[in-house]
Amino acid sequence: xxxxxxxxxxLHRRHTDAQMYTVYPDDVLPMHLAExxxxxxxxxxxxLMARAAFPAYGYxxxxxxxxxxxxxxxxxxxxxxxxxxxxxxxxxxxxxxVFAIQSFTQPGDRIVIQTxxxxxxxxxxxxxxxxxxxxxxxxxxGRYDIDxxxxxxxxxxxxxxxxxxxxxxxxxxxxxxxxELQRISExxxxxxxxxxxxxxxxxxxxxxxxxIPLPLISQAIxxxxxxxxxxxxxxxxxxxRASAAIIPNRRWRDALRMTxxxxxxxxxxxxGMVALEAAYMQGGYYVDQLVPYIEANAxxxxxxxxxxxxxxxxxRPEATYMLWLDARKLGxxxxxxxxxxxxxxxxxxxxxxxxxxxxxxLRMSIGFPRSVLKQALERLRSAAAGLKPRA
Ligand SMILES: Cc1ncc(COP(=O)(O)O)c(C=O)c1O
Numbered sequence: 001x002x003x004x005x006x007x008x009x010x011l012h013r014r015h016t017d018a019q020m021y022t023v024y025p026d027d028v029l030p031m032h033l034a035e036x037x038x039x040x041x042x043x044x045x046x047x048l049m050a051r052a053a054f055p056a057y058g059y060x061x062x063x064x065x066x067x068x069x070x071x072x073x074x075x076x077x078x079x080x081x082x083x084x085x086x087x088x089x090x091x092x093x094x095x096x097x098v099f100a101i102q103s104f105t106q107p108g109d110r111i112v113i114q115t116x117x118x119x120x121x122x123x124x125x126x127x128x129x130x131x132x133x134x135x136x137x138x139x140x141x142g143r144y145d146i147d148x149x150x151x152x153x154x155x156x157x158x159x160x161x162x163x164x165x166x167x168x169x170x171x172x173x174x175x176x177x178x179x180e181l182q183r184i185s186e187x188x189x190x191x192x193x194x195x196x197x198x199x200x201x202x203x204x205x206x207x208x209x210x211x212i213p214l215p216l217i218s219q220a221i222x223x224x225x226x227x228x229x230x231x232x233x234x235x236x237x238x239x240x241r242a243s244a245a246i247i248p249n250r251r252w253r254d255a256l257r258m259t260x261x262x263x264x265x266x267x268x269x270x271x272g273m274v275a276l277e278a279a280y281m282q283g284g285y286y287v288d289q290l291v292p293y294i295e296a297n298a299x300x301x302x303x304x305x306x307x308x309x310x311x312x313x314x315x316r317p318e319a320t321y322m323l324w325l326d327a328r329k330l331g332x333x334x335x336x337x338x339x340x341x342x343x344x345x346x347x348x349x350x351x352x353x354x355x356x357x358x359x360x361x362l363r364m365s366i367g368f369p370r371s372v373l374k375q376a377l378e379r380l381r382s383a384a385a386g387l388k389p390r391a
Contacts, residue, residue, distance in 0.1 A: 033350075078212070099263065111160070113135070118198075170201055206291065206318055211319070229246070235275075312327050323364045
């Protein structure tokens, strides 16, 4: 019989070294981070416990089962057949972005990102001495679109060498369509720009939308990209430090591997590998139950804000448990928004400005049991009750 996961279960993670519970005082609900508060899938816990029972945890070999698990997940979830040798280990998606920057660009080169976007992309590019080239996404009637003329301008710049595509996109929740992916691919190919397709949120796509791994768009773009995935967001495994980079082209794969070797980053975590393999081999049932749960959470927040908090609204997501809230009509200055809700609602939210092109917006995680989410909404409502929203 298929396993049933209880996403209503409330874990008490404070004092377990969970990073998200160390940022704010104890009475604050931390909703700023892209991590769920759900327990992971039972087969993962069981596999970890079985491995823990054998009392030696030394250096780990390159397991042949790791690429097979990744390839199983890609074919069963996304209908993408990959060769096991395309799969490289990387500690995290963020690390893969850094290694790609080191492998395929020089200091001073430009790297395209589409803002507002996951804030670490900004810092990773800046810290590497490369230049951030922003293709600003355009909000039109409640949905973000790509300004393709601007994207082409950014890609055509002679120093642009790399694009980091966020697919699906955090925080605006778009699942890029085949047409959009086709146009992005054509432009990157035309201007010889390598793509890192960050597909860390690809498991979390809502009904009516479909995630298409970028390499499925064409053989040509498959040869000019890396797909970065990690079971971390889906299965609450970020502390395991085990992710995969899928690189169909051998030359690029060798280049990335050289960078991993020179950064001494190839050593695989014993438990991370076990967790990733259990997730990708046995975790399908969990995702099938998680996605409708998060989607219902998103609908709950949308309806609640529309009814109770004038001036604060949801940009309707097509994927992910990160909600992008439009707070421009709340009657506060953009820089006051996150501090206001921290002080008056005791809720930690991320200031949208850190994502670039996001001033006046807030990012909120809804990867919580519904009872916790409902309490959070009530706290937001009573905090906002004294505000004078703009029409
Ligand atoms: C789009 C995106 N990429 C990467 C990450 C981080 O993933 P990892 O822990 O694998 O670096 C996040 C986490 O918020 C994210 O939202």
